[in-house]
Amino acid sequence: xxxxxxxxxxxxxxxxxxxxxIYFAAVPTPDAVLKTIAFPADRPRIITRNGRAVRPDExxxxxxxxxxxxxxxxx
Amino acid sequence: xxxxxxxxxxxxxxxKTWKRESFxxxxxxxxxxxxxxxxxxxxxxxxxxxxPLGPDNKLIVxxxxxxxxxxxxxxxxxxxxxxxxxxxxxxxNLGTRVSEHLRKSGYDALIVEGKADRPTMLYIEDDKVExxxxxxxxxxxxxxxxxxxxxxxxxxxxVLNIGQGGENMxxxxxxxxxxxxxxxxxxxxxxxxxxxxxxxxxxxxxPIPQADPQxxxxxxxxxxxxxGQLDKQTGWSIQSxxxxxAWCNEVAxxxxxxxxxxxxxxxxxxxxxxxxxxxxxxYGCPNCTMRCGITIHDHEGRESELDYENIGLLGANLxxxxxxxxxxxxxxxxxxxLDTMSAGCTLSFYADAIDRGVVSGDxxxxxxxxxxxxxxxxxxxxxxxxxxxxxxxxxxxxxxxxGSEAYAMQVKGLEVAAYNCKFIPGQALAFGVAAIxxxxxxxxxxxxxxxxxxxxxxxxxxAAKVIELQRIRGGMFEFMVACRFPWIELGWGLDNYPKYFxxxxxxxxxxxxxxxxxxxxxxxxxxxxLREFPNADRRGDYPPAVWFDPANADTDGPIAGxxxxxxKYDGLLQHYYDQRGYDNRGIPTKVTLEKLGLSQxxxxxxxxxxxx
Numbered sequence: 050x051x052x053x054x055x056x057x058x059x060x061x062x063x064x065x066x067x068x069x070x071i072y073f074a075a076v077p078t079p080d081a082v083l084k085t086i087a088f089p090a091d092r093p094r095i096i097t098r099n100g101r102a103v104r105p106d107e108x109x110x111x112x113x114x115x116x117x118x119x120x121x122x123x124x
Numbered sequence: 125x126x127x128x129x130x131x132x133x134x135x136x137x138x139x140k141t142w143k144r145e146s147f148x149x150x151x152x153x154x155x156x157x158x159x160x161x162x163x164x165x166x167x168x169x170x171x172x173x174x175x176p177l178g179p180d181n182k183l184i185v186x187x188x189x190x191x192x193x194x195x196x197x198x199x200x201x202x203x204x205x206x207x208x209x210x211x212x213x214x215x216x217n218l219g220t221r222v223s224e225h226l227r228k229s230g231y232d233a234l235i236v237e238g239k240a241d242r243p244t245m246l247y248i249e250d251d252k253v254e255x256x257x258x259x260x261x262x263x264x265x266x267x268x269x270x271x272x273x274x275x276x277x278x279x280x281x282x283v284l285n286i287g288q289g290g291e292n293m294x295x296x297x298x299x300x301x302x303x304x305x306x307x308x309x310x311x312x313x314x315x316x317x318x319x320x321x322x323x324x325x326x327x328x329x330x331p332i333p334q335a336d337p338q339x340x341x342x343x344x345x346x347x348x349x350x351x352g353q354l355d356k357q358t359g360w361s362i363q364s365x366x367x368x369x370a371w372c373n374e375v376a377x378x379x380x381x382x383x384x385x386x387x388x389x390x391x392x393x394x395x396x397x398x399x400x401x402x403x404x405x406x407y408g409c410p411n412c413t414m415r416c417g418i419t420i421h422d423h424e425g426r427e428s429e430l431d432y433e434n435i436g437l438l439g440a441n442l443x444x445x446x447x448x449x450x451x452x453x454x455x456x457x458x459x460x461x462l463d464t465m466s467a468g469c470t471l472s473f474y475a476d477a478i479d480r481g482v483v484s485g486d487x488x489x490x491x492x493x494x495x496x497x498x499x500x501x502x503x504x505x506x507x508x509x510x511x512x513x514x515x516x517x518x519x520x521x522x523x524x525x526x527g528s529e530a531y532a533m534q535v536k537g538l539e540v541a542a543y544n545c546k547f548i549p550g551q552a553l554a555f556g557v558a559a560i561x562x563x564x565x566x567x568x569x570x571x572x573x574x575x576x577x578x579x580x581x582x583x584x585x586x587a588a589k590v591i592e593l594q595r596i597r598g599g600m601f602e603f604m605v606a607c608r609f610p611w612i613e614l615g616w617g618l619d620n621y622p623k624y625f626x627x628x629x630x631x632x633x634x635x636x637x638x639x640x641x642x643x644x645x646x647x648x649x650x651x652x653x654l655r656e657f658p659n660a661d662r663r664g665d666y667p668p669a670v671w672f673d674p675a676n677a678d679t680d681g682p683i684a685g686x687x688x689x690x691x692k693y694d695g696l697l698q699h700y701y702d703q704r705g706y707d708n709r710g711i712p713t714k715v716t717l718e719k720l721g722l723s724q725x726x727x728x729x730x731x732x733x734x735x736x
Contacts, residue, residue: 055374058367058396059359067397093615095575100375100682102574116374119358122597122612123568124365124432124542 050111054082057118064088080105082115093120126335127189127629128152132165133231135246135253137319138179138238142253144230152232153631154721156641157188159602161233162204162215163648167725169235172655172732176208176311177293177318179239185222185284185324186233188605190624192224192411193332195344196351196616197607198624199223199410203284207310208318209295209466209516210537210561213652217565217602218299218307219409221326222282228328240320245273249327258322262291265459266300273325282326287461289503290317294514296466296539297503300458303407304417304429309463310538310560335630343627347620352413354614361406363396364416365432369440370395372543376682377551377570379441379544381489382472383533383670386544387681390445394435398447414609422451423492430454433564436542437468442475442489449492456496460503466516467502469539471495473517473532474509482526485509530669535562536653546671547683548573550586553696556665557590557710559598559649566598579683582692587699599642600635643704644720647712651722651729654711658733661709665697707736 055068064086071085079096088094096103097116109115130152135142155164162184174180184204191198201223207214226234229250236246240255243262247254261269266287273283282301289297290313297313298306316322334340355361369391372378376386392398399418407429408415422428428451438457439450457464471487478485487494501510512520517539521532533540538561545552554567567590577585600621601608610616622633654660670676671688678684701708705716714735717726726735 055370057371057374059362061397062359062362095571097375097574102579114374116371118371118571119360119367120571120612121365121368121371121568122608123564123570124368124436 050076052077052082052109052112053114054086055114055116057116060117060119076108078106078108079103079115082109083117088117094118095120125149125152126333127625127631128157129227129230129232129333131231132233132235133229133248133253134235134237136238137236137240137244137255137321140255154641154644156603157191157232158186158202158217158605159204159215159598160641160645161186162202163213163645163652165233165235166204166206166213167648167652170206174206176206176211177314179237179319181206181315181318183236183312183315183319183321184233185226186605187223187227188603189628191605192227193334193340193344193628194348194411195340195624196347196610196620197409197412197414198605199412200605200607201226201307202602202605203299203308203312205312205315207560208293208314209311212656213649214308214310214312214560216298216307216309216312217605218301219305219412219607220282220284220301221280221410222284222301222324223605224410225282225326225328227332228330229326230328230330234324236319236321238319243320243322245323245325246321247325250329262322263288266461267459269323270300273323277325277327283323285323286313286316287459287503289460289462289514290314291322292503292505292514293317294462294502294505295516295519296463296470297461298463300461302409303427304419304458305409306458306461306463309466309563313461334628336627340624340627344624348411348413351610351614351616354610354616355414358614360613361414361416363400364418366396366399366418366430366435368432369435370397372436375570375574376546376678377544377548379436379542381443382441382476382531383540383544383546383668384476384676386546386678386683388440388443388445391440393445394439394447394450399430399435402447409607412607414614416609420451421448422455423448424452426452426455428452428455428458433542434464437465437472441468441472441542442495444490444492444495446492453492453495453499456499460499462499462503465541466539467499469533470502470513470517470520471498473520474498474513476531477524477528482524482528530673533668535667536560536664538562540668543568543570545667545688546676546678547579547686547688549579549582549688549693549696550590552667552671552688552693553586553700554590554593556667556697557700559646562667567593569593582689582696584699584703587696587703590700591703594646595639595642599645600638603641603645640720644722647717647720647722648725650706650710650712651717651725654733655729660711662694662697665710666693711735
């Protein structure tokens with residue numbers, strides 16, 4: 050299945066893309082997405098699925114939009 | 125006493141007099157500095173009913189025991205007064221070299237009283253205070269005024285100044301410093317203007333008293349470097365706060381069209397990526413190694429320094445998705461000395477009211493050129509609309525009537541920052557119970573709501589988180605006077621701050637001591653509020669009514685069909701009151717006040733209002 054992965058803020062430079070579609074052969078979880086894009090394990094982040102909170106082990110679905118952001122304390 | 129100079133500078137503009145006053149060690153330990161000093165001085169010296177724009181109001185510039193010392197993000201000052209926007213205690217902080225120079229002149233705070241008889245610039249240099257004419261720059265903007273001051277004294281001095289917004293007493297006029305720094309959202313610039321005080325210039329040359337200067341130098345300078353390295357590692361300042369826009373747009377938290385909508389397909393046009401691409405310079409505060417001031421050329425080719433609140437409220441919320449035009453609106457706010465957040469919300473309210481047929485007018489969402497003209501009218505209080513706009517969204521709504529107050533996006537008169545809480549209950553609470561009105565500076569819990577609890581929850585965990593953040597952000601960082609950004613954005617530990625404090629003062633405080641001081645200050649500000657509004661009740665802690673209106677729910681996206689629920693919000697508010705030790709009106713109980721060492725202040729308030 051194909052997901053869209055969108056990165057926020059400095060993660061764009063850290064991982065080399067802003068937004069892209071990624072194909073997964075098996076049903077992925079947020080954890081699997083992080084592994085696929087080589088997200089540093091120790092880097093604090095917040096992940097949403099279609100704009101809502103998501104568990105790291107939740108099964109994702111075709112067409113989901115996964116957004117990964119660093120932590121902010123506001124503007 | 126180490127860490128503090130032990131002195132305040134009291135200036136009277138009417139009499140053109142000044143005196144150095146000492147304060148006690150007890151005062152220093154109880155209120156620490158910054159917001160603590162300001163809240164206590166204003167409580168003691170500005171009685172209820174005082175006209176915020178009259179000579180009896182007092183402007184406070186307050187610093188803390190680590191202010192101005194080379195250590196992470198300490199180049200800030202708190203500015204405070206009774207607010208002409210909200211009618212009670214108001215404050216803000218801004219990056220400025222005043223923090224260093226006022227301390228080097230031997231003062232931890234400045235109290236400005238009275239009213240000058242002509243436009244004045246106050247010049248402070250060690251033991252010298254001069255009342256100089258500012259007539260040459262009266263009527264000019266903050267950039268020109270800053271240049272005029274730098275030409276006279278050099279660019280290294282500390283400067284606080286106002287633009288036309290402050291001069292004409294727009295109720296959300298701010299005080300400005302450096303290239304793009306501004307503070308005092310609830311009209312601290314208007315208070316300066318009401319005193320005919322155009323600028324404050326400070327140059328100090330003495331050492332700042334510290335318990336162990338050598339240890340402080342090693343610790344502070346070393347940590348400044350480490351924070352800079354962390355910023356490079358994380359890349360935070362690539363977009364700085366502006367990264368928040370794209371995220372808010374993804375999670376349905378962006379203010380669009382006067383907060384009617386939570387997302388917009390064109391938001392990317394003004395987001396942090398585009399801003400970084402357009403960057404021509406970067407500015408920051410003194411003692412900062414993670415500079416956040418991304419500067420671009422605006423539509424007219426001028427330099428404009430932007431952060432998230434600016435692009436959120438002057439861009440998305442006005443449906444202006446042209447970055448250069450947003451830069452222009454931001455530049456004009458800075459030049460006139462208007463708060464970008466309140467200006468954005470007031471303009472969007474006006475467009476909304478016209479759109480709904482409540483009033484007639486020629487301003488529409490997306491009209492950048494008309495927005496520029498309206499900012500000019502507001503800053504100069506020109507014409508009926510300029511006058512109304514200068515008074516902020518709440519007063520404008522009361523003038524318009526027809527239920528428009530429901531979508532004046534403010535709490536206690538202060539416009540909300542750029543987070544659309546249509547369905548973010550905890551952040552709505554954070555706005556509702558912020559000490560001075562709807563300011564994001566005190567608690568920002570959106571990521572907590574999405575990561576550690578559920579968005580739908582109105583549970584006690586959210587009230588607890590708001591209190592925790594108020595203690596840290598609205599408390600410790602505001603009375604120590606330091607910027608919060610290294611803490612969450614770079615993971616710089618909170619335990620570093622007692623270390624700085626203790627090295628400067630020779631004391632042995634823990635974070636718990638910080639939280640107790642924060643609670644004391646929050647309670648004192650609540651007492652100030654109650655003394656001004658003796659009939660205050662919990663309705664004052666409610667966010668704008670439109671966030672509860674099912675007709676305003678998103679029709680698609682992550683929160684389709686959902687808005688805040690009033691009965692549940694009220695329950696969340698009660699959790700907050702219970703955990704704080706406040707009564708059902710949201711006022712600290714006598715027991716709470718006694719525990720915090722505020723019995724004397726409680727007795728004073730009881731002359732005007734009831735405590736339980």
